[in-house]
Amino acid sequence: MYRLITNELQKIFKKRKVFVVGIVFLAIILIFSIIQYESSHKTPEETISQNEKSMSLLKEEMPYFTGDTQKRVKQAMAQYKSEIQKAYRAEDLDKLNWKDRIKNQISDDEKNKKSPDIEQDNTKVEQINEEILAKRYALKNNIPEVSDNYNQKAVDIFVQMLAYISLIILPVIICVIVLDVVSGECSPPTMKMLLTKPFSRGKILFSKFAAASIASTIAIVISEAVSLIILGFIVGFGSINAPVSVGTKYGFNQDKILAGNWHDVSAVIGSSYVVPQWKFIIEMFLLQILFIVAFTSVCVLISVLFNNNTVAMTAGIIITVIISFIVFKVMAGDGVSAADVPFRRIAPYFISTYSSSGFLLTGDMAAQVRNPDISVGLGIVVNIITGTVCYIIAHIHFTKKDMLL
Template sequence: MFKITKIELLKLLKQKKTYIILFMLILLMFTSLKTNSLDMNHIISMNYENATMIDSTKNSINMIKEQLKNDTFTSDEKKEYKEKYLPNAEKELKNVQIIQDKNTDPMDKLKAKIELMKCEIFEINSGKLSSGFSMSQYNMELRYLQHLYDNKIPESKYPMYNSFNYVLNFFTDIGVAIIILLFAILSSDIVSKEMDDSTIKLLLVQPVSRFKVLLGKYMAIILSAVCMLLLTFAVFFIIFGFMHGFGTPSYPVLTHIKYEPHAIPEDSIRYLFDGNSGYFVTSLNLIIKEMLFFILICITTVSVSFMISVLINKSVLAISINVIINAALMYLIYGTTFVKNISQYFYLSYIRSTDVFTGKIYSILQNTKLIPTQGIIVMIITIIISFSISSVVFTKKDM
């Protein structure tokens, strides 16, 4: 079997299609060097370094002091302003000054930002400040900043362009769908092509069982796809690192965020996240999990394509059907609401692996059952079924 796998790998290396697909993968990475390298760790971005913030905060303090002189205020109102709102505004000013001081230690600046956000939350809850952000967003951002402070990790500038973010954000993009289609094309004629031109008979006359022939071909295409994927990402991780920096492997990413359904006037459903849910993992930890998860997605894609290649004798037809099936299924999952309630049973629902691990896939597909564990189970079952059908058909097929 290992000899057959080696032979099949050499065949793949001699095919022009293999190098075209590798070139397409490289081109895909190049086109996403900038578009996908945005910060994903911030839920909201507060511009506390705006030069006008000090003046506006001072004006707020002066307004409160003027209101304390207002004779129309009751003694209780004056007491509330003096004991709550004035100290809060003065605390805001102090923290803004710390943030905008260029000589401030990064960790002190981070602490000041946390305190400043707490001041804003107090004002929002008191009805003294309106904000475009929800309280859930404030809570999530506070947890993020507090995690940085507790673990002595300096806050990175927004947006963050580095290798770790490049990889994490790539898995939220349309590029992952293109990778799936490329691997579907790569594997969809590995058997049908040889059936089409009758070269499969040369293998079958060897003193090796049909099952071993099939398994050898299957292992060869799996190894090719995985190696191409890992090689491409490794190269671009290094390229992006030299261009923009590698980033910090310990930098936190908030994962497994919970989204709750909320009805809106149009009688449709949208999902809003709970700012107190989820937990942090390091960028390195998440990338390792996502790469393994995406490799499993690619293996599943190859397995399904391999099955179609066994079922259909004509290579052109096999490739066409494969691309149509994958493209149509992705469209139904991501472009319509037709299959949203059962999307957890389709492995292509999990191709945006960053969104699966962070929890954003809940709101994208409006299905809270789309979790990594469910995805792994679906993919393993799909692989087993696909290869089982392939082996049964291949061993009984009239060549």
């Protein structure tokens, strides 16, 4: 079995597409991370200046807006005003040492929770609770970086961008690496030659699955690790012990009904907790590897079902891209489309929902898809079941397949 797996790995890496895909993925992460850093890395003074200009423009255009558009513009202006107030407050707190600064920030957060526009919104209350937990953790563990809300470091940006990029790019990368693992050997006599060797078809298929899983994991994880290191040298690494809020749970909000008679969700107060960034990154990578292996099984099944490599690659990638964009569209939607409801219902049981392990760990996936059933536990179960079922079907089909091409 070891010989078979190493042989399959050699064939995969000989095609060089693993290296190409890895480099492209690395470049995508770096480019989007740097763009995110440039857009978010603003001093309080820059924030005040830019937001005041934006508010001025919106005020001039306000008479031309009506209905929902005017409502959204007013909400945007309120957000700008809030950010300006926070920036002025940050300037005042910068005069203090970092511990006193955090203590004042916690005091401000406690007051904000009691404001009328936040007190009745469980999600906003829990978001503030997360900030308070992180700041208390920083005080307890002597992490001064947390006191500066305007200076994101490499790990912060990397985690944010990877969560979004994984939604669409990760499944496509796996498809490119894996989809020709069986179908690619049907046109030349490679498969027939392999079947003449003293190995069962089951062992041959497993070796291809194992090699494809290893190759995909290497290409993805190493690209991510290298991009994080490069980003760290560019913008600074920050503290690996800095707190990250995770585990936020959500429930249906019976008072808010969206299009299609679907209830919105709101956070469960007190459900969030914090972990150090190093632990978050390890858990994120472990969940990501589980998804890679499970989705590799899906791609192996597609590769087994088609004798033509071009058809297998085209069908697999098109289906994956469409599904990934549906997930992204539903997450980015504001609940006004009734067409999103069917996907929201099945999303917890769909493997593509769990491609972003970062969103899964924080609870943001449940919030953005608006289905509280989405969780880390269910994600693990769905990945295992989907991967197992697809592999069993592929095994049955491959062992009975007519190879007289």
